[in-house]
Amino acid sequence: MNTKHAIVAAAAMLGLSACASTHNMDGALDPEAFGEANRQTYAAMVVNPEPVYTEEMTASADKAADAVKRYNDDAVKQPDPVSSSSGPNS
Numbered sequence: 001m002n003t004k005h006a007i008v009a010a011a012a013m014l015g016l017s018a019c020a021s022t023h024n025m026d027g028a029l030d031p032e033a034f035g036e037a038n039r040q041t042y043a044a045m046v047v048n049p050e051p052v053y054t055e056e057m058t059a060s061a062d063k064a065a066d067a068v069k070r071y072n073d074d075a076v077k078q079p080d081p082v083s084s085s086s087g088p089n090s
Contacts, residue, residue, distance in 0.1 A: 043049070070076050
């Protein structure tokens, strides 16, 4: 085998190695493995997949309705400025 064929074979094996996770141990396609890259990427973005909250989360339909009314009336409340750095200039 000459060098050109060796390079092509190595590139093909490298390219096909990315598809290895979609096959089971017998070499057959594993339908449960499809989308694994997306699941891993999503898992990497999740900071805490099982958060524990100490306070009860509440929602108020009245507050939501008031917010929608302010939005429609173009009277949205501006948030208070908050500094996110703790440097000497904060």
